[in-house]
Amino acid sequence: MAAVAPKNYANMRIYQDTTKLIGNTPLVFLNNELTKGCHAKVAVKLESQNPLSSVKDRIALGMITKLERDGKLKKGSTLVESTSGNTGIGLAYVAALKGYKTKFVMPASMSLERRALLKAMGGEVILTDPAKGMAGANSMAQKIATQPGHVWAQQFENTANPDTHFTTTGPELYRDTNGEVDMFVAGVGTGGTITGTARFFKELGHHCKFVAVEPEKSPVLSGGKKGPHGIQGIGAGFIPGVMDTSLVDKILTVKDEEAVSTAQKLAKTEGIFCGISAGANVNAALRMARDPANKGKLIVTVICDTGERYLSSILFKSIFEEAKNIPVSK
Secondary structure: OOOOOOOOHHHOOOOOOHHHHOOOOOEEEOOOHHHOOOOOEEEEEEHHHOOOOEOHHHHHHHHHHHHHHOOOOOOOOEEEEEOOOHHHHHHHHHHHHHOOEEEEEEEOOOOHHHHHHHHHOOOEEEEEOHHHHHHHHHHHHHHHOOOOOEEEOOOOOOOHHHHHHHHHHHHHHHHHOOOOOOEEEEEOOOOHHHHHHHHHHHHHOOOOEEEEEEEOOOOOOOOOOOOOOOOOOOOOOOOOOOOOHHHOOEEEEEOHHHHHHHHHHHHHHHOOOOOHHHHHHHHHHHHHHOOHHHOOOEEEEEEOEOHHHHOOOOOOHHHHHHHHOOOOOO
16 A cells, blocks of 8 residues: 655644634624714624634633643643633633633523533533622632632633733734724723723824723713623623723713614624624714714724524524424425
């Protein structure tokens, strides 16, 4: 039998693993019904194109890499995190690749799809009282992390969170707009996205303005009181340690129903299937685009994740039920 010639894998367009596919997500203009009355152009960064379909894939890799580099996460460790879902899913996937066990603490109000995804990748899921929000999940994660061999990722405090956006999201946004972006709109969960991206632009001396988005029912950044809300992924009920509020130029609040309605319209009119927090981002960006003072400007916001994560939630629950009950044709 003839010997097989050695293959030059280095020259093949095959990636070593899926973490090499994180980032470099595309920008797409909004064009249809939603943009009526806009004076500015609105583009969205499709973070749903990351391997596990959310912006949090970026910080998951960044935080795990930092924990390994610092000698805190090592073979046999169990990674612990409090999460509304997406950060946990990102961590679960990167941890699975690297051989770490995982435990995730989340409010019971988060979607069933998120719980199932975490378990599918080998994670243990612990649910907390939704009335206590992310603060309650944080408290539980902190207790679990005191067990031997357990390491808490701490997305709300881990500097790798904003640093990842400083080194990836910011440069990508600058590169793909040829440096002509005028405004960046981002919902605040941990605050890592807006903090890291804003720091990159402001260190350049760039004119881009940064708008933070939070739920109207939990307007903590605006100086109001925390409260329960329906925009999964943002509005943690406290100002995270990794967030630098001095980098934020404006804060907008969004109603739950506005976020849901906008996400539904994105699916039906733009073919962009996204979650509730992305709906909040786009709603806020469109409000800024309709301001005559922003005429001719380029506004960019983030599609944080995929709508497939919300089929059982208020976002698509009625459609999901309709689909379940479609009769079989005879």
